[in-house]
Every structure is written in structure tokens, then in C-alpha cells.
Amino acid sequence: MSSSSDRTPSNPRTTRIFDSLAVLQQEAADAFCAAVEETLENKDRFCVSLSGGSTPKGLYQQLASRDLPWDRIHWFWGDERNVPHDDADSNTKMVREALLQPASVPEQNVHPVEVNVEDPASAAMKYEQTLRGFFPEQPFPAWDLVLLGMGDDAHTASLFPETAALSEDERWFVENWVEKFEGYRYTLSPPAINSGERIWFLISGESKREALKNVWSGERNTDQFPSQLIYPTRWYLTQDVAS
Ligand code: 6PG
Numbered sequence: 001m002s003s004s005s006d007r008t009p010s011n012p013r014t015t016r017i018f019d020s021l022a023v024l025q026q027e028a029a030d031a032f033c034a035a036v037e038e039t040l041e042n043k044d045r046f047c048v049s050l051s052g053g054s055t056p057k058g059l060y061q062q063l064a065s066r067d068l069p070w071d072r073i074h075w076f077w078g079d080e081r082n083v084p085h086d087d088a089d090s091n092t093k094m095v096r097e098a099l100l101q102p103a104s105v106p107e108q109n110v111h112p113v114e115v116n117v118e119d120p121a122s123a124a125m126k127y128e129q130t131l132r133g134f135f136p137e138q139p140f141p142a143w144d145l146v147l148l149g150m151g152d153d154a155h156t157a158s159l160f161p162e163t164a165a166l167s168e169d170e171r172w173f174v175e176n177w178v179e180k181f182e183g184y185r186y187t188l189s190p191p192a193i194n195s196g197e198r199i200w201f202l203i204s205g206e207s208k209r210e211a212l213k214n215v216w217s218g219e220r221n222t223d224q225f226p227s228q229l230i231y232p233t234r235w236y237l238t239q240d241v242a243s
Contacts, residue, residue, distance in 0.1 A: 015234075015235040017242045019238070021204045024236050025056075025058035026062060027236065028062075029063050035198055036072075045073070046074070047073075049076045049141070049188065050075060051079070051147045051157070053091075056202050059202065063099055064103040075110050076143075077113050079157040079158035081158075082115060083117070084117070096110075115186070123175070127173045128171060132172070141172060141195055143195065145200065146188075146199045147202065149202055150212065150215070154212075154214055154228070156201070157187045157193065158176055159187055160176070161225070163179075166190070166223060173186065174189055194231050200236060201237075202236045204238040209243070
């Protein structure tokens with residue numbers, strides 16, 4: 001696994017390009033299972049931070065049919081929308097339906113953000129306490145894996161361009177006002193993503209091509225291209241976004 005020292009926003013050595021999203025999701029599911037097996041050789045649990053959005057959904061659906069040590073994997077969310085868990089926009093709802101329910105994942109292994117629509121700041125602080133309880137004595141969460149997507153505006157998690165969370169370097173998990181939604185999101189801060197042992201971007205769709213080009217080879221402008229703040233260990237891309 002690459003060390004953080006040789007991580008750069010664009011690291012061609014760790015980029016894999018696929019002809020289709022389905023193949024990308026299949027390969028990512030294979031890699032997920034391998035990462036779990038490798039981790040559990042010398043740790044008692046595997047902690048993963050999940051991405052929302054449509055790209056990883058097929059990965060989650062693939063995982064539901066794999067033979068995984070479900071009692072030793074703990075599922076967290078890297079970001080969440082400020083909506084109840086039964087709302088169509090909820091990342092918790094999407095993951096529950098795609099993976100957690102079909103695989104009958106033990107409830108004690110599932111750690112959703114307890115959204116508080118009226119008081120997002122307290123919900124973010126509460127989730128940070130949950131994370132700190134899982135990773136005591138750590139400067140930031142010691143994820144075994146962080147899964148990330150990227151939007152066509154180069155956001156990742158809920159680190160959107162020109163938002164306050166981009167400059168958060170102490171808190172692990174924050175509420176983040178996003179003007180274009182006229183609402184709050186919840187997100188891991190950049191250092192709380194970069195602390196992952198494995199950090200994988202899964203990106204698909206021609207609409208992301210320009211954003212990826214800016215993240216990889218544009219000027220360094222993290223306010224405009226927030227994904228530049230992240231130092232991933234792997235990029236899983238479909239051909240339409242990589243070309
Ligand atoms: C979210 C995600 C977000 C997502 C990107 C890409 O809550 O929406 O965490 O960062 O990964 O918006 O979404 P798609 O995979 O649907 O393109």
C-alpha cells in the first residue's frame with residue numbers, strides 16, 4: 001500500500017481504467033474483499049467510510065452477494081445529506097437498500113449519521129464523538145478504507161467548492177453550508193479522509209472529465225477543485241472520464 005508520502009492528487013501508478021461502470025464496480029468489489037481479508041489478518045475489524053451517490057451503489061450491490069465476514073466489518077458514512085434516513089436523498093437509505101439489508105448486516109456494525117435537520121452542528125459533533133469512540137487516541141480516523149466519488153464540480157464527499165469545510169483541519173466531521181443547495185450537508189474534513197489506509201476514488205461519466213482534468217493537472221486551487229485536497233491510493237475510472 002502506498003504511503004502518504006508518495007501520494008499525490010494524481011498518481012498514474014494507481015489508476016485503473018475500465019470500459020464500463022459495471023466492470024469498474026465488479027473490480028472494486030473484488031478489491032474490497034481483498035482489502036478486508038488483508039486487514040483482518042492482523043486486526044479484529046475493518047472500518048470503512050462510505051460514499052454516497054450513484055457510482056458506488058453498484059459496488060454496494062455487488063458486495064451484498066459476496067461472502068464477507070459481516071460481523072467484523074463496520075460501516076460509516078463519509079458524508080450525508082441533511083434529510084431523514086427515509087428520504088430519497090439519504091445516503092443512509094441508499095446504502096441500507098443496496099447492501100446492508102440484502103446482506104443482513106448486523107445493526108451494531110452500522111453507524112449512520114444521526115441527522116438533525118434543525119441543528120446540523122450538534123449532529124456533526126455527535127457523529128464525531130461516535131468516530132472518536134471507534135478510533136480512540138488517534139489524531140484522525142484510522143480508516144481501513146475510504147470510498148469516494150467526485151462530482152462534475154470536483155467536489156468529493158460533501159466538500160463542495162468554496163465552502164467552509166474545505167479549510168477544516170482540526171475537526172473530523174462537520175456540518176457544511178452549501179449555498180447552491182441552500183442547505184447543510186455533513187462531511188468528513190479533508191484530514192479525516194486523508195488519514196485512511198486506503199483511499200479510493202470511483203469516478204464515472206463524461207460529465208466528470210473536465211473536473212478530473214482540473215484535479216489532476218489544473219492549477220492547484222483547492223477552493224475550486226476540492227478533490228485536490230485528497231491524497232488517494234487508487235483511482236477507479238471509466239474510460240469516458242479518463243480519456
Ligand atoms: C454524495 C456523495 C458525493 C458523490 C458525488 C458523485 O453524498 O452525493 O458523497 O460526493 O460521491 O456527488 O456522485 P455520483 O457518483 O452520483 O456521480
